[in-house]
Amino acid sequence: MSTLKAQPRLYSSRESILTLKAHLSGKQAKIPKNPTMEDYITYIKKLSNRLKQGPLDFWIPNVFRRLIQVIRLMSSEDGFFPIKDKEKNFKELGLTILRKSIRSKTTVETGSETGSNAIQQDVILPSIEQVLEELEAHSDDINTFASTHFFTNEVLLVYEYSTTVLNFLLSAKKTRNFEIIVLESETENLGKQFATDLGKHNLNVTLTPFTNAYAIMQRVNKTLLGVDAILKNGGLLMHPGTYAICVLAKQFAVPVIVLSGAHKLTPKYAFDQTTFNQLVSPLKINPNSTIDQMSIGITFDYVPPEYISLYITNQGQYTPQSIYQLFSDFYNVKDEDI
Amino acid sequence: MSEKPNPKKGEPWKPKEKFDKKANKEKLKQEQDQAETKQESNKTAQQQQQQQQQQQQQQQQQQSKQSIEQQPPQQLQPINDKQIVQTDTSNKRKDFLSHLPIFQDYNSVSIKTVKQIDPQTLHHSFIELCIQYQNGQCIGSTHRCVEFLNALKQFIKDYKLPKQSNYFAMAFLTELKNIFNLMENFRTVNEGMSTSYLFISECLMILRKTKLDENESKIWLCNQIDQFIQSKIISASELIIKNATQLIQEGTTILVYARSYLIENFIINYFKQGKQLTIFVVDNPQFGEGSQLVNRLLQQGISCYQILLSHVSYILSKVDKILVGASSMLCNGALVSRVGTALLACLASTHKIPFLVFCESYKFSEKSQIDSLSWNEIAQLEYGNENQQYTSLSLRYDITQSNYINMIVTEVGLIPATSVKAVIGEFKKYNYVDAIEVPRVDQ
Numbered sequence: 001m002s003t004l005k006a007q008p009r010l011y012s013s014r015e016s017i018l019t020l021k022a023h024l025s026g027k028q029a030k031i032p033k034n035p036t037m038e039d040y041i042t043y044i045k046k047l048s049n050r051l052k053q054g055p056l057d058f059w060i061p062n063v064f065r066r067l068i069q070v071i072r073l074m075s076s077e078d079g080f081f082p083i084k085d086k087e088k089n090f091k092e093l094g095l096t097i098l099r100k101s102i103r104s105k106t107t108v109e110t111g112s113e114t115g116s117n118a119i120q121q122d123v124i125l126p127s128i129e130q131v132l133e134e135l136e137a138h139s140d141d142i143n144t145f146a147s148t149h150f151f152t153n154e155v156l157l158v159y160e161y162s163t164t165v166l167n168f169l170l171s172a173k174k175t176r177n178f179e180i181i182v183l184e185s186e187t188e189n190l191g192k193q194f195a196t197d198l199g200k201h202n203l204n205v206t207l208t209p210f211t212n213a214y215a216i217m218q219r220v221n222k223t224l225l226g227v228d229a230i231l232k233n234g235g236l237l238m239h240p241g242t243y244a245i246c247v248l249a250k251q252f253a254v255p256v257i258v259l260s261g262a263h264k265l266t267p268k269y270a271f272d273q274t275t276f277n278q279l280v281s282p283l284k285i286n287p288n289s290t291i292d293q294m295s296i297g298i299t300f301d302y303v304p305p306e307y308i309s310l311y312i313t314n315q316g317q318y319t320p321q322s323i324y325q326l327f328s329d330f331y332n333v334k335d336e337d338i
Numbered sequence: 339m340s341e342k343p344n345p346k347k348g349e350p351w352k353p354k355e356k357f358d359k360k361a362n363k364e365k366l367k368q369e370q371d372q373a374e375t376k377q378e379s380n381k382t383a384q385q386q387q388q389q390q391q392q393q394q395q396q397q398q399q400q401q402s403k404q405s406i407e408q409q410p411p412q413q414l415q416p417i418n419d420k421q422i423v424q425t426d427t428s429n430k431r432k433d434f435l436s437h438l439p440i441f442q443d444y445n446s447v448s449i450k451t452v453k454q455i456d457p458q459t460l461h462h463s464f465i466e467l468c469i470q471y472q473n474g475q476c477i478g479s480t481h482r483c484v485e486f487l488n489a490l491k492q493f494i495k496d497y498k499l500p501k502q503s504n505y506f507a508m509a510f511l512t513e514l515k516n517i518f519n520l521m522e523n524f525r526t527v528n529e530g531m532s533t534s535y536l537f538i539s540e541c542l543m544i545l546r547k548t549k550l551d552e553n554e555s556k557i558w559l560c561n562q563i564d565q566f567i568q569s570k571i572i573s574a575s576e577l578i579i580k581n582a583t584q585l586i587q588e589g590t591t592i593l594v595y596a597r598s599y600l601i602e603n604f605i606i607n608y609f610k611q612g613k614q615l616t617i618f619v620v621d622n623p624q625f626g627e628g629s630q631l632v633n634r635l636l637q638q639g640i641s642c643y644q645i646l647l648s649h650v651s652y653i654l655s656k657v658d659k660i661l662v663g664a665s666s667m668l669c670n671g672a673l674v675s676r677v678g679t680a681l682l683a684c685l686a687s688t689h690k691i692p693f694l695v696f697c698e699s700y701k702f703s704e705k706s707q708i709d710s711l712s713w714n715e716i717a718q719l720e721y722g723n724e725n726q727q728y729t730s731l732s733l734r735y736d737i738t739q740s741n742y743i744n745m746i747v748t749e750v751g752l753i754p755a756t757s758v759k760a761v762i763g764e765f766k767k768y769n770y771v772d773a774i775e776v777p778r779v780d781q
Binding site for chain 2: 195207285
């Protein structure tokens, strides 16, 4: 349960998919009789609008976009999949087998009036299952790349709590020895939590406050970051303070590696710090704020793609310049307006 | 300004210390003898320390909880009459910062034992001062230096010449050296404090030649200290504020980091002239200096925005200038300041925002330093658990490179970061504070 608390994005994505499943199975969905694929898709879009928690909630629309894409793939007549990775290949194989079974079922039961149920059961529910599987297994797929990026006795910098990074480091620990420096942000105490969780597994961990970042960066070999949202131009949205770390890393020529599941891919564009941002209550920053002494706090930091070296996702490794390809596979262009 | 001044006229020419071969040979022999004796004593001490460490490790392994209770009474070793502070080697870091000094925390129990020591070894005003340094009540380079000089004046008044020596000057010089060595145990000595130390030793050299008696020389020395404070700190700050007011036009947005005596006075002065500024104060929650500055400005009726260092990226596009105070300026143009300043300077250079440093000239130093980790001070402001599986690290100072600094505002004028060495050279000619007045001797 503690990992779910520290992964609010994953948690909300999972929960929204499960609500959809409940709606469909409980027959509470307002779907016209004899629905087609398009009806289902519009219903899912409406549901995502309802479940969205504000204009800066990217994760619920992301997961519904993925669901719609999977549904489209499953129900399409074309059976051609380009070969990319071994892991992806096996998944596609599984999809083709599923689709063949769907086609066989539908060809047999064309006469009956169970058309809507057939579509629902044979296309929507399996695609929901697949999306849930992708969400839960994203960490394992990322960890396959764990040992390829470090050398022995390296010093790594991490910032605030990220379960993806935690799992990554634990699987990398099996092959290499390294040292970790955890930067702690001033507002939340997640940095201390991260350091204790890492220290439990006998890793060499040092905890520093954020202000020491410049002094510490001289010693660091690589930076590992979790992320809140990956944008289509290759930039990312993350906990405030990440922009400063990435600027420092560029000054010291320290590579920045970003780890995330593919459910954080957001097909939007940002160009400065204010495009996707929200001011936070001043009392969170300083409990003694008054009107004369206003405290300013923000939700996100936007990091432009020039500061990032590599994205490692569960769909593969990408540079910021090439991650748009992943968007075209993962989502459909028609659904970007959710 | 930590090197010795040039020899004065009238004295026979002596070769500089580096090139005096005869004296150097003798010195080398003496040092070797001392080193040998020290090595022997160190070996025995190391063996003792190793045994102690092994004992402590064994205890930790066997009984983790009970050893926590046992360790504090073990660390308070019995204090000798001459030893004021105890060096605790078991607290030393074992990682890449093991070269940095760790200062003993003084809680109420150990303070009582320290005060019971013979007051001749360390005057009570210095003890109070050092404890204030440790607690965090006395933070900031100017504040620390002024408090130190006030404590020194108190000490001078209470000082009684021992019957053996006739000259006040020589005896007092050795006392001063002792004081400095002892104060190093509490917190590292400031650059400003070491400049004042050099100034006072200069004055004592002058006193040595005159034949003043004890009381008159004490009064003269106190007057010299007052003159130092007046000219180097108070009137310097007025000049700096005047220079800076020309730079900053009305209505600009400025960003300030942590709390600096100069910048606080500058802002208050600026608003008293009737001009307006938009002020963002970047807070340092570890030391709490930013919120102190905000409170003080509020008392004067100046409103400002408060922001954290990690959230600074949001407002950097709206800021016109960044103002920062200094602990010292180094010879290679680097700035020693509160930790976090270098991060701010790096961000400022990417966003092309002018970065101004306010620094009086007495804080200029002959040292050079390139990175923040080769010399620093570790701040132990929070008590960590014994059981925690991570080591926590927090530094006090930060080195900002000269290419990030646009301008230094001093009482001498507006200088670039690379001119620090030239300014030090100019001041050396004048004994740091114009010419020191020789006291009148009526004979």
